[in-house]
Amino acid sequence: MRADELDWHIEQSNKLRDQAKAYDEDAPGAMIEIVRLLTAAYDLMGRISAQIDGDYEKLYTLRQNTFTLAKSQAKKGDKILTAELAVMDLRNLEAEAYEQKMYWRNERDSVKEKIYELRMRVRVEMQTGGFTNG
Numbered sequence: 001m002r003a004d005e006l007d008w009h010i011e012q013s014n015k016l017r018d019q020a021k022a023y024d025e026d027a028p029g030a031m032i033e034i035v036r037l038l039t040a041a042y043d044l045m046g047r048i049s050a051q052i053d054g055d056y057e058k059l060y061t062l063r064q065n066t067f068t069l070a071k072s073q074a075k076k077g078d079k080i081l082t083a084e085l086a087v088m089d090l091r092n093l094e095a096e097a098y099e100q101k102m103y104w105r106n107e108r109d110s111v112k113e114k115i116y117e118l119r120m121r122v123r124v125e126m127q128t129g130g131f132t133n134g
Helices: 003-022 030-073 079-086 087-126
Strands: none
Touching: 003 030, 030 079, 030 087, 079 087
16 A cells, blocks of 8 residues: 555544544434444554554565675674674664554544444444334
8 A cells, every 4th residue: 555545544544433423422313324434444543553554564574684684794893783783774764663553553442442332322323222113
């Protein structure tokens, strides 16, 4: 996925989540609409999370490969130190990618839990007669 596509997915996910927040959960039928919006956002967040996970893995692999290459090409002496110095900047990039990976994973899990909570509340409302069956 290209960067502009990723940005679009993030923007759409945020819009759907904002729309869901605008509803009053106690209003009749609102919980169902919130679940619908959050489910759509959850789908987009899955794509975002997968892309960010892949980006992290690519940086991780690049760091490992750079370390191995630098170690193999180092002159006699402390090859490990030479390799470590070669990957210093990559370690920072990898840490930032890991942060994004965990952020989107946690955000997606949070939306998943909210959807589950709302679905359970809808079931309870339906069983206790809180909703009218038209």
